[in-house]
Amino acid sequence: MPIESRNEEMILLKEIAELLNEGTDTSDVLSGVLKKLLDVTGLQTGWIFLIDDHGKHHLAAAEALPPVLADNHHQRMCHDDCWCIDRYNKRKLNKATNIIECKRIEDVLEEGAGDTGGLTHHATVPLRAGHERFGILNVGSPFKTHFEKNELALLEAVAYQIGTALKRIKLTQREQETALIAERNRLARDLHDSVNQLLFSLSLTARAGVEMSANKEVKQTFSYIQDLAQQALGEMRALIWQLRPQGLENGLVSALRSYAEMLDLSLETKVTGAASIPGKVEEALWRIGQEALGNCKKHSQTAAARLFVHISHDAIVMTIKDNGCGFQYEENHEIPSLGLKNMKVRTEALHGTFQLKSKPGSGTEIQIQIPF
Structure with missing residues (x-):
């Protein structure tokens, strides 16, 4: 040459x-x-x-x-x-x-x-x-x-x-994904050890004020502060759950069941098949499941939902259903909320498919299929 x-x-x-x-x-x-x-x-x-x-x-x-x-x-x-x-x-x-x-x-x-x-x-x-x-x-x-x-x-x-x-x-x-998880865990710990404890202390203080005060208006004020503190405490705990999924080490279904309990939502679960799920897929399904269960609690006007998970050697299918009020949605139409759009984006980022079914009075069903 x-x-x-x-x-x-x-x-x-x-x-x-x-x-x-x-x-x-x-x-x-x-x-x-x-x-x-x-x-x-x-x-x-x-x-x-x-x-x-x-x-x-x-x-x-x-x-x-x-x-x-x-x-x-x-x-x-x-x-x-x-x-x-x-x-x-x-x-x-x-x-x-x-x-x-x-x-x-x-x-x-x-x-x-x-x-x-x-x-x-x-x-x-x-x-x-x-x-x-x-x-x-x-x-x-x-x-x-x-x-x-x-x-x-x-x-x-x-x-x-x-x-x-x-x-x-x-x-x-x-490495970046590992660093991001570590940072989420650190932030979750900080929120739990500082803001979460402060809100808990505020709730106890307001409760004591209700019991100690003889003035009706002061009692109502303390009671209102206690309610706000309890509400903020619940939202803070949900945020900590989103940052650091406690219980995910015991599996996706176990973590979602615990999250539903925290939301006071009854969750029926069924799992078929068995295989090792890649961490990235499990994390995505965890986030999607959180959003879906949160929607059930906020919008479905029901206190119960069902979770079905089928695992094969090369894919996982997760279905979350409720028998709540539902809403009008036609397949192939634009997804109506940001939360549902985020679920679809997370699914498609892993080359999966997202299906949404809902009708007024017939509940809502979300099905996620992700290959691995």
């Missing part, structure tokens, strides 16, 4: 390493690296699929795709599998592969759906760091049907850098 070519490759790898080391947002990092790779190598088109442990892919970055593949928010790239993803999921894609005819492009040509701009093939490279796998890098150019060995070697080097950066970002996010 000519010295000039080697120098160019070293410069490219250095610049890509700098981009990867500086970035913390996966989407921005992958887009920047892909653009840099195409600019330097002279290749025109590229895209990156990130693939989860269940083989589900999503388009994480794309550069200069033919319009027929970029239209409708990259619909053709986001749905259905293709040969490269199939080979990756079957663990038959372990190194840079010279050329793969693109099934998505072939489908376009067969359907006469649009112009591919001469793009018919692409090289594909797995993104790895050690034994961890993250997805694939695909690159190509119009009418290019062959990659030289040195081109494939360069793509493998870049792919390894990307894989290593993705692992670093993943570890960083995990």
Whole structure:
């Protein structure tokens, strides 16, 4: 290989390493690296699929795709599998592969759906760091049907850098989540040890004032202060529960049952199946369950609810139902409250599905399904 070519490759790898080391947002990092790779190598088109442990892919970055593949928010790239993803999921894609005819492009040509701009093939490279796998890098150019060995070697080097950066970002996010939980626990302890105790003392003092005072108006004032203190104490305890879920170490259902007791809400529970639930999923379901039970207490005009949890080897389904007053809601319409919207956002952030059913006089049902 000519010295000039080697120098160019070293410069490219250095610049890509700098981009990867500086970035913390996966989407921005992958887009920047892909653009840099195409600019330097002279290749025109590229895209990156990130693939989860269940083989589900999503388009994480794309550069200069033919319009027929970029239209409708990259619909053709986001749905259905293709040969490269199939080979990756079957663990038959372990190194840079010279050329793969693109099934998505072939489908376009067969359907006469649009112009591919001469793009018919692409090289594909797995993104790895050690034994961890993250997805694939695909690159190509119009009418290019062959990659030289040195081109494939360069793509493998870049792919390894990307894989290593993705692992670093993943570890960083995990550390941030751990730090956030620790900070929530610290704040919960501070609230319990200071504000919570002050409110409790205020309630006792007001109660003593009621018993000691002979003046009717003074008694009413102290009684009003006691009621306010008790109300504030209840809200403070609920806030502490939200910050630090006491009992979650005993499982999601146990924690939600305890939370319902704190709300003076009768909760019937049923659990089917068994599997280890990832911490992130359990935390999300805990927050969603809190919001749902809080809504039951505040809005349903009933003091009872039912909780059903079904756990399989790769997903969990949680359903919370009440037989309260319900409200008018049609499926596919805008969700009517911020709390319900937050539940949906939490669910979809983990690639889950959120279903809401409610009718006046027929109660409300919320069902959350999250894969893991």
